[in-house]
Amino acid sequence: MAAPGPSRSGEAELMRQVHVLVEGATEERLVGQVFQPELSRRGVWLTPVALKTRRAVGRPHDKGGVSKWSKIEHDIRALLRNSAVDTVTTMLDLYGLPSDTPGLADAPAGDAYARALHVEDAMTRAVADRRFLSFLVLHETEAWVLAAASELSELVASPRLADVLQAHVTAAGGPELVNDGPDTAPSKRILRAYPGYRKVVDGPDAVELLGLDALRAACPHLDAWLKRLESGPGGNTAP
Known part of the structure; x- marks a missing residue:
């Protein structure tokens, strides 16, 4: 009988360790369900870590995750104190960042990608x-x-939902370009089209059904981040 393979924890020890600072349960599930399975095959072990300083319970999302x-x-510097971690990264919404976030006040208007970068x-x-x-x-x-x-539409058994949401994406020029107004942000559009939407469950499950390759093809800013994670410590190209 063949010897048992390495344990999951043993596999993690052999990989580059990346801690991902996220806002909450939805993002934790996205990391675990969507990103981790694929990146682990490429030698990267992702560990989501929720912000310790999130908004008070009941505070509206459009006020931002933290003040x-x-x-x-x-929280970033606390994670960096762990010398065993190769990379600390963030996965935070541009929508709702604190107003004093570096670069936010003088970010260029118009081009969403330029603004985020x-x-x-x-x-x-x-x-x-580094x-x-x-x-x-x-x-x-x-x-x-x-x-x-399409995947969300199938998941919640609402055939018309796919057409409504795809129309928003087409009009904006891509899912990452759907704007961030308090009434027109992606989450608000989904809830208007399907009031029964469960953010923590339905969102990650639909994205998992889509698959990471298709998601990366549709979302170039996300794809660029994942490529940097795959390239080496700190997102720098490995020698």
Whole structure:
């Protein structure tokens, strides 16, 4: 009989360790269900870590996950103190960031990708650690659910839902470009089209059904982040 293979924890020890700072349960499930299975095959072990300084219970989402950049930075630096971690990254919504987040006040208007990159670069410079890789979701993780409109429609048994959500994506030019207004953000569009939408369950399940390759093809900003995670510590190209 063949000897048993390495345990899951043993496999993790042999991989590059990446801690992903996320806002809550939805993002934790996305990391575990969608990103971890694929990246683990490429030598990257993702561990989601929820912000310790999230909004008070009942606070509206459009007020942001936390009130100050200093609280996010505190959690980033706490994760960086673990020398066993190769990379610390963020998976935070651009929509709802604290107003004092580095680069947010002078971010370019108009081009969503340029805006996200500008703020990510400013965050990277503020933390100033080669093991830190900033990433902001355009504009919130429900954009990825819009990419999985057909899968969500099947999941909740609402045939018309796919057409409604795909129309939003087509009009914007892509799921990552659906805007971040308080009434027009991806999550608000999904809830208007399907009031029974369960963010923590339905969203990750639909994206998992879509598959990571298809999601990356539809969301170039997400794809660029994952490529950097796959390339080496801190998102830098390995020698």
